[in-house]
Amino acid sequence: MNNFNYYTPTKVFFGEGRVNEIGDILKSYNINNILIVYGGGSIVKIGLLSKVIELLNKDNIKYYELRGVEPNPLLSKVREGIEIVNKNKLEFILAIGGGSVIDTAKAIGYGVFNGGDVWDFYSKKRKPNGSMPIGVILTIAAAGSEMSDSSVITNGDTKEKRGCNTNYCRPRFAVMDPTLTVTLPDYQTMSGCCDILMHTMERYFTRGGNLDLTDEIAEGLMRTVFKYGTVLHENPSDIKARGEIMWASSLSHNGLTGCGNDGGDFMSHKLEHELSGKYNVTHGAGLSVIWPSWAEYVYMNNLDRFYKYAKNVLGIEGTDKMDVAKKGIRKTKEIFTSWGLPIKMKELNINPTHEDIVDMAKSCFDSCGGPKGSSRLLDLDDMINIYTNAL
């Protein structure tokens, strides 16, 4: 049991039809003018954007728009947003979308509040001293950014994908209506489920310290995602399953599943960031490729945890810890495959050369500031090996 801080101030409005309250919610914060940040066509297509705008107009809330945030969101779009907010002296940022949109909103919030070059906070040159307030209407259950302290941005020039984690950027509120996710393509839904699982796995596969209560919550969450991920792959319009997965996305990354641990492992994420930064892979699909290779590489260094995972989450029986642990990893891969997710880079049509891999590993190693990882401390060679085994 390690000491820990826990802070999840985001007000959650969960359930069907809650978007209708957006005007009242903003008014409760005395907000009169906002920047709306969103992606491309989908929220226009499902009529969500026009509905939100109608509600804002009704409550006389002025708005500007930042449209066109892409997956693996770009620094250039963040700079665009900062300019709009500064020019129009806006008070609040409303993200309508999933992780990419929310992370962009968070980055804009850092940039406006602190001034200077916003990339400094991602390249770790400076630490932010605060952020503009942001709120969320969630349309993709995956990143958990709607309650997390995390924001990940890609520098299009250098291909670096970097994160900035502080409590300042946790959203003030999140409207979570599971019905908004029904129209997501299957591949996005399943990638999201993988991302959700990984946020808990990164906190679970550590070298001891987690409270039993934390493990109970983490295991229950993973069981829920495995169960309802499979339901959604079969029946995407199952609203109950959408709800389970959406709430899991938030709880998986708000800190709850890591209370008392050593800070978590997070090496699958670090390794994946290089991959999706370089090749623009869907984050969850990058994780379904990296995690198995990482798990097979490190499980002997953290056998008790991999055994516990296989037994409690996947129901694998047996007394030979190594055998059970291996079966747990294999079963996880099988589930990813059954969800239509890749478990090798070639399934993503990525064929990096050895030099490409060394580049990614070096970039990862540098961004970690040296050897890193809880289940197993990974050095540069380990990172190269994990990428290579994932080809």
Next chain:
Amino acid sequence: MNNFNYYTPTKVFFGEGRVNEIGDILKSYNINNILIVYGGGSIVKIGLLSKVIELLNKDNIKYYELRGVEPNPLLSKVREGIEIVNKNKLEFILAIGGGSVIDTAKAIGYGVFNGGDVWDFYSKKRKPNGSMPIGVILTIAAAGSEMSDSSVITNGDTKEKRGCNTNYCRPRFAVMDPTLTVTLPDYQTMSGCCDILMHTMERYFTRGGNLDLTDEIAEGLMRTVFKYGTVLHENPSDIKARGEIMWASSLSHNGLTGCGNDGGDFMSHKLEHELSGKYNVTHGAGLSVIWPSWAEYVYMNNLDRFYKYAKNVLGIEGTDKMDVAKKGIRKTKEIFTSWGLPIKMKELNINPTHEDIVDMAKSCFDSCGGPKGSSRLLDLDDMINIYTNAL
């Protein structure tokens, strides 16, 4: 799956030695003068009060003291606190203690912020529009008030024990050091464990709607409390067990274990409030008496949930739902007994007459505003029967 709101803004500082940060924490909120609220001798005896005062002095934070809060905290003490805060224009209330102390601090916060008679908010004459900010140094794991929206106060004149629930009173921060609870008498520790269980049970034994994820968390929490409650009854100085129970106390009552439910049952609590209001019983011990009688009275109306509880929380096997459910209730009673807790009123040396019981039932019925309960809607006669069966 019902719609729900979730809001837990309390900043948690968990672990050994975190009390040393109290000055820094208060300074981070720009607090310069406070009211300290506490109970009797124990925090003096273990040196906690003098330590906190030393830290406040070091940081030039002025303080006034409200001492002598008792279990089932009294309205008269709340009024005393309101007077001190108003007279000295204090900015913040720091509760050092458990549920009674925190609930008193919350009530003072309501009283100062809103003016008028503070009992109005508990007798439901008025609704509060806000509260003074409060913070907590937790010394008893039980009530969960350190993160909850709840405050319960007893009117010494009328013997009414009433609650007021709003988000305004959720503490700004809670310092949770499990080592501070080591000196608690066994009876207090075990009553606390029962109270913690009950906060989740009240949200669990409902007529459907809970998310699977919520059930997973609730069941994992209950398993943890049953396990580590028994550990603490054997070995009160087990710090890991203290930590598990302390974190469970907060998560059990902050809303997490009820997400998606129909609002919860809470009739065991309502019935117990009359008992402890009238006879000044330790709340957790009152619950260990009321819950079995309530459960035996209502389980046939909510058999699936009682079956699920027996199976998933207590590991009782079998296919006959009624049989498994009954065994689950019996097993719960056995655990309470093994913890040294009463399961009948006579074990508390309480022998109410039929008239006393009718009085309690009427008072409960009135405070509920009519028939109430999720597992089974209880009318006045049902309440009389449940009290009578608990004699």
